Amino acid sequence: EAGVTQFPSHSVIEKGQTVTLRCDPISGHDNLYWYRRVMGKEIKFLLHFVKESKQDESGMPNNRFLAERTGGTYSTLKVQPAELEDSGVYFCASSQDRPGLRRETQYFGPGTRLLVL
Amino acid sequence: GDSVTQMEGPVTLSEEAFLTINCTYTATGYPSLFWYVQYPGEGLQLLLKATKADDKGSNKGFEATYRKETTSFHLEKGSVQVSDSAVYFCAHHGNQFYFGTGTSLTVIP
Numbered sequence: 001e002a003g004v005t006q007f008p009s010h011s012v013i014e015k016g017q018t019v020t021l022r023c024d025p026i027s028g029h030d031n032l033y034w035y036r037r038v039m040g041k042e043i044k045f046l047l048h049f050v051k052e053s054k055q056d057e058s059g060m061p062n063n064r065f066l067a068e069r070t071g072g073t074y075s076t077l078k079v080q081p082a083e084l085e086d087s088g089v090y091f092c093a094s095s096q097d098r099p100g101l102r103r104e105t106q107y108f109g110p111g112t113r114l115l116v117l
Numbered sequence: 118g119d120s121v122t123q124m125e126g127p128v129t130l131s132e133e134a135f136l137t138i139n140c141t142y143t144a145t146g147y148p149s150l151f152w153y154v155q156y157p158g159e160g161l162q163l164l165l166k167a168t169k170a171d172d173k174g175s176n177k178g179f180e181a182t183y184r185k186e187t188t189s190f191h192l193e194k195g196s197v198q199v200s201d202s203a204v205y206f207c208a209h210h211g212n213q214f215y216f217g218t219g220t221s222l223t224v225i226p
Contacts (some may be wrong), residue, residue, distance in 0.1 A: 042219070
């Protein structure tokens with residue numbers, strides 16, 4: 001079974017440009033999550049999709065970030081315009097457990113390393 | 118608010134040494150506790166978990182016990198190998214996942 005995949009693996013852009021990250025969850029997983037790790041800090045929750053609906057987007061830093069999951073399959077996370085502080089590793093995860101279940105196991109992708117210059 | 122605090126790294130050990138990575142948490146209610154590991158070039162993988170107080174999670178020689186009284190979930194391994202070199206993340210799951218900052222471990226032959 002294929003795991004969670006993310007594209008690209010690395011992205012280097014200039015401040016003010018736009019970048020779109022993609023995540024393909026494990027087939028059949030309704031739950032899809034985005035997280036971000038800024039250098040040296042903790043991994044922080046950004047948002048959670050259940051199928052194509054945003055269940056919780058309380059972690060999105062500001063309106064320069066837009067996440068979509070059309071059709072309930074893959075998801076994209078767009079940053080427009082990018083700022084220096086957006087640099088970090090963006091992880092995607094998926095699960096098939098009931099949302100909010102405390103024993104929920106999330107399966108993570110390898111992450112996209114974003115560097116904004 | 119909810120948070121996870123784990124031992125800062127980097128940690129460098131010789132092969133066969135004993136490993137402890139400390140982790141404490143702050144949470145409302147009784148969350149499940151997890152250790153994830155990220156090997157170079159790969160995504161986070163679930164290493165072990167515990168869902169209630171006094172539970173012990175174990176996998177690949179690693180162990181961690183859910184201690185409610187000390188709000189801790191320290192990771193231990195009796196004899197580390199070079200292949201254990203990775204970044205280890207402690208996490209708890211209440212209404213969402215909260216992660217620590219990660220501890221980088223390097224095991225030298």
